[in-house]
Amino acid sequence: MTKGRNLWVRNIRPLGGEITDILILDGEIAETCTDVPETTEVLNGAGAIALPGLINAHCHLDKTRWGLPWEPHAAGPTRDERIAADREMRRGLMASTKERAAALAGHCAALGTSHIRTHVDVEPEFGLLAIEALLELSDEIADRVSIELVAFPQFGLVTNPGTAALMEAAIKLGASLLGGIDPSSIDHDRAGQLDAIFDMAERTGAGIDIHLHETAEEGAASLDMICAHTKALGMAGRVTVSHGFCLGTVDEKRLAGLINAMADAGVGVVSYAPGDSPVPPVKRLVEAGVAVGVGTDGIRDAWTPYGNGDMLERAMMLAYRSGFRRDEDIELALNAVIAGGAALMGLENHGLAPGCAGDMVLVNAETLADAVTARPSRKAVIKGGVNLMAASCL
Numbered sequence: 043m044t045k046g047r048n049l050w051v052r053n054i055r056p057l058g059g060e061i062t063d064i065l066i067l068d069g070e071i072a073e074t075c076t077d078v079p080e081t082t083e084v085l086n087g088a089g090a091i092a093l094p095g096l097i098n099a100h101c102h103l104d105k106t107r108w109g110l111p112w113e114p115h116a117a118g119p120t121r122d123e124r125i126a127a128d129r130e131m132r133r134g135l136m137a138s139t140k141e142r143a144a145a146l147a148g149h150c151a152a153l154g155t156s157h158i159r160t161h162v163d164v165e166p167e168f169g170l171l172a173i174e175a176l177l178e179l180s181d182e183i184a185d186r187v188s189i190e191l192v193a194f195p196q197f198g199l200v201t202n203p204g205t206a207a208l209m210e211a212a213i214k215l216g217a218s219l220l221g222g223i224d225p226s227s228i229d230h231d232r233a234g235q236l237d238a239i240f241d242m243a244e245r246t247g248a249g250i251d252i253h254l255h256e257t258a259e260e261g262a263a264s265l266d267m268i269c270a271h272t273k274a275l276g277m278a279g280r281v282t283v284s285h286g287f288c289l290g291t292v293d294e295k296r297l298a299g300l301i302n303a304m305a306d307a308g309v310g311v312v313s314y315a316p317g318d319s320p321v322p323p324v325k326r327l328v329e330a331g332v333a334v335g336v337g338t339d340g341i342r343d344a345w346t347p348y349g350n351g352d353m354l355e356r357a358m359m360l361a362y363r364s365g366f367r368r369d370e371d372i373e374l375a376l377n378a379v380i381a382g383g384a385a386l387m388g389l390e391n392h393g394l395a396p397g398c399a400g401d402m403v404l405v406n407a408e409t410l411a412d413a414v415t416a417r418p419s420r421k422a423v424i425k426g427g428v429n430l431m432a433a434s435c436l
């Protein structure tokens with residue numbers, strides 16, 4: 043049994059329930075607390091709520107300026123202007139990708155994020171530099187936060203020759219998923235981009251996560267095609283649409299059809315609860331059986347000055363943007379940060395049940411809704427049975 047990965051977490055309220063203890067043995071939650079090894083460290087939760095590790099299902103660790111001096115936002119208001127500003131900024135910062143990503147990932151871990159899915163730019167000008175930096179970081183920081191990589195064609199796929207080959211090479215190196223972006227409005231070739239991504243997925247066995255900012259019918263047509271390809275290849279549960287702004291901008295009849303198609307094909311969605319763009323109807327999606335996760339998207343980068351990596355805050359933003367007021371609705375937003383993210387990332391051992399990984403966050407709050415709305419400071423953050431705060435490794 044690995045020393046230091048046994049932890050007896052006492053006097054906690056799992057997901058706001060009755061007070062109890064949870065024993066973590068060798069990094070995994072034990073069936074009972076009846077057989078506690080003598081050397082086990084004890085952590086007294088003193089009535090705190092215990093949450094499973096929080097999941098950031100959509101981030102851009104390679105783009106962040108976290109840890110660098112503040113820089114005023116310089117990009118224009120359109121998506122294309124932000125992409126151009128991003129490219130310009132990255133030219134000066136590519137060498138420090140690992141350092142910047144490490145600063146942000148460590149900060150997220152300290153706030154209780156146990157898993158991050160990060161999209162990582164892949165394109166001919168930068169090659170696989172960012173992928174290599176993030177793969178190294180993923181290994182080095184795995185005892186604090188688990189990082190999963192998406193090979194992301196930020197600057198286009200069909201219109202940016204050489205990108206597809208680099209994406210496939212990124213999967214061979216260790217990235218888990220293939221990304222995509224606005225196949226109609228970026229590449230102006232919906233079928234071309236989506237065919238290329240799904241063909242690569244079939245060859246490599248990688249999952250898929252596609253940025254879809256396209257709104258209204260343009261986005262709906264792309265989503266239809268993503269669902270059809272997912273179903274045709276039997277990729278249920280392994281395809282995610284990020285943002286899905288179109289789900290908040292089509293009429294009722296079209297929306298109902300899209301939700302049915304997503305549920306039928308097994309396509310999930312991640313929202314970051316943007317301040318100035320449509321948010322998908324998350325309650326309706328969850329009720330239809332669609333996996334809904336939550337991400338931060340970029341944090342303090344060329345796209346946005348906002349973000350602090352706190353997934354409790356992001357749950358609050360999703361609830362707030364969705365107009366949620368009742369406890370059960372606010373809990374739904376929190377659940378998207380936990381079970382929803384776990385479903386999208388295929389984490390079968392995530393949670394507080396016996397056999398799950400010993401990842402846990404303790405917060406002082408009365409209820410789950412209180413924890414989301416107040417976003418209290420973290421009382422303890424546990425990863426694989428190690429209390430990261432006590433270990434002073436954050």
Ligand SMILES: [Zn+2]
Nearest residue numbers: 161253339340
């Ligand atoms: Zn993104």
